């Protein structure tokens with residue numbers, strides 16, 4: 001493994017600084033930033049041609065040179081494209097070294113794509129740029145600087161599953177479940193605090209300790225923090241939070257990065273949380289004159305970066321975003337980061353983009369009319385010069401399987417008409433919806449891939465094999481050690497494990513040291529030798545990756561194979577004769593193939609780099625456009641992507657909006673943005689589908705059309721099979737009937753399209769114009785009169801101006817404070833009287 005050089009090599013004076021307007025970069029780690037004139041050679045493209053094919057606003061954004069630029073625009077208006085061209089233009093005009101650029105994307109895949117596009121525009125010079133996610137950028141900084149604040153550079157990264165596993169143990173030990181804590185709830189709360197940059201000490205200062213539940217939470221948080229530190233591990237949120245902490249605590253380290261990155265660009269800025277905001281803020285700070293003097297004394301060689309006033313100005317910051325696509329509030333994302341940008345970065349230029357280049361007008365009109373229902377937003381309308389295009393296709397299945405069959409049939413039609421599979425995507429709100437889709441797709445022999453479903457790396461056997469690698473890379477990682485201790489079975493039971501832990505605790509040892517020393521614990525000879533053998537195997541692995549090893553460092557695949565052989569992990573799976581274990585054994589072998597592929601792609605990368613890469617794969621990263629398969633993913637994963645044809649399935653109440661969001665403040669509005677994100681992924685064809693009954697939450701339940709469907713003008717949708725049953729002959733009754741029939745005759749799944757419930761009732765498409773009455777609730781005989789004040793879950797507070805109609809058709813005319821005048825069907829509107 002190559003260890004990046006930890007001493008910053010400062011400006012290299014042999015370079016001709018006159019060739020560049022900006023001064024030469026600091027070389028932070030030899031591998032990444034070893035740029036010299038030879039590798040900096042934009043081929044052919046001059047800065048001017050980079051502006052071809054951009055509209056005037058896009059050009060303005062690409063050409064702007066100044067401290068801060070905010071590009072706010074709707075979906076598909078070229079925000080990401082502008083970022084790419086902006087980087088290319090800085091490079092092509094030789095205004096910046098690649099190493100002076102930091103571009104933040106939402107997924108590693110988006111990063112790879114942006115790098116490719118920049119390379120296509122300016123050639124190889126894109127190398128040495130940092131184009132990455134927040135998490136990846138922070139890992140690089142932390143690995144380099146870890147030792148400066150008491151961490152080992154081989155620290156482990158705990159993903160969400162690891163954090164929960166640790167919390168599960170802690171909750172058990174503290175008996176915190178009696179207070180109602182679950183690993184999930186504790187993880188969510190800790191994550192939220194960390195995203196607000198609140199650590200355990202600051203939390204302790206504000207927590208109400210007289211409340212036993214709060215006191216217990218503090219205890220959980222404290223133990224969790226201690227265990228992470230002991231294991232030399234960071235959880236996902238720490239990656240950002242600890243980097244911010246590092247910059248605050250060590251200004252001279254911050255200065256290194258402030259000096260290095262001259263251009264910082266952030267995509268999907270609407271989804272940054274407070275910690276990420278602070279990170280960007282720290283990186284764009286100027287270096288003040290007194291600090292400049294101090295740093296010069298330390299050989300920082302700030303050279304030409306120092307301006308006439310004696311300071312190094314802050315990096316130029318470009319952020320792009322769309323507040324209508326903010327879908328991560330539940331993870332602490334804060335739209336205010338956009339709305340307050342101008343205040344936070346004085347002198348910022350704001351560029352608005354209006355034209356959409358992605359979708360046909362019908363798709364955009366649907367998106368516009370849906371999102372217009374969110375109050376508290378600036379009105380903006382997406383438009384396209386590409387013509388109306390096809391109508392949106394709607395379909396109501398009798399069950400999830402019927403819906404899935406429709407999707408599969410339509411995909412086949414598209415495919416025969418020449419749309420490649422990889423230009424087709426199917427979105428859903430929750431992962432549980434994939435079951436029906438998968439069953440039908442398998443039966444129809446449709447090639448598909450699920451993005452971010454049960455991930456390869458989440459499988460138990462893969463986690464086991466990975467734990468061996470982690471224990472080798474980071475001997476302090478106790479969770480990894482405990483995981484491999486008796487996997488495969490070696491007769492080391494929980495009592496022995498506790499004995500080891502106790503011994504370590506009592507003697508101030510690490511768990512690993514206790515294992516090596518197992519001989520002095522007086523346990524049986526068999527157990528003792530099993531433990532000592534395991535410790536020896538792991539130590540062998542550590543020697544294999546030791547940079548000081550005279551025989552040279554081994555490849556990751558060799559280390560893995562050595563560990564697998566030594567532990568007999570695969571062998572024991574094979575020996576069990578359980579066919580599932582055979583599949584597990586194959587998965588572990590697949591992991592060996594993964595390490596080999598990693599070696600091909602990263603000839604310089606070692607074990608730590610491999611582990612980092614694995615822990616940072618996000619759902620969307622699994623997408624492989626070249627693979628010729630239909631992509632299935634959640635709406636959250638779909639952000640930033642585009643496809644010729646898009647299916648949004650399960651457009652039903654309870655799913656979209658999701659039932660969990662219904663009572664959250666801002667929940668339904670956030671769900672609407674999610675739907676908006678889904679709609680705006682489609683270039684040419686959009687399909688919206690739902691089912692009358694859905695097997696969900698362990699039950700077959702009647703499903704109701706989503707309230708959002710009503711928000712799309714009827715003329716934009718052509719219903720192949722309409723959900724207009726509520727208004728057709730027989731009214732709601734026939735629908736209830738269907739539902740009852742459904743529950744008597746459970747969905748037989750593979751019995752075929754619509755076959756589950758016998759003959760399909762004919763529902764005239766003309767029934768749709770009356771459209772769905774999305775029965776969010778039943779307000780019974782709620783009385784309302786002009787003058788009454790009400791609160792609507794989406795529209796906020798308003799005053800009733802008139803009431804018309806009778807019985808269940810009574811309509812309230814309401815003047816909302818923020819969202820204007822609306823008419824609401826009193827029986828079902830999500831309102832309460834104030």
Ligand SMILES: Nc1ncnc2c1ncn2[C@@H]1O[C@H](COP(=O)(O)OP(=O)(O)OP(=O)(O)O)[C@@H](O)[C@H]1O
Nearest residue numbers: 053054055074075076077078079080081357358640
């Ligand atoms: N001026 C232009 N001429 C032609 N095509 C363009 C232009 N600007 C953008 N596009 C294309 O339009 C599509 C959408 O652009 P892009 O992905 O950059 O939009 P976005 O604003 O980032 O969208 P989202 O909000 O969904 O992330 C892309 O295929 C892009 O190549």
Ligand SMILES: [Mg+2]
Nearest residue numbers: 079080267640
């Ligand atoms: Mg984008």
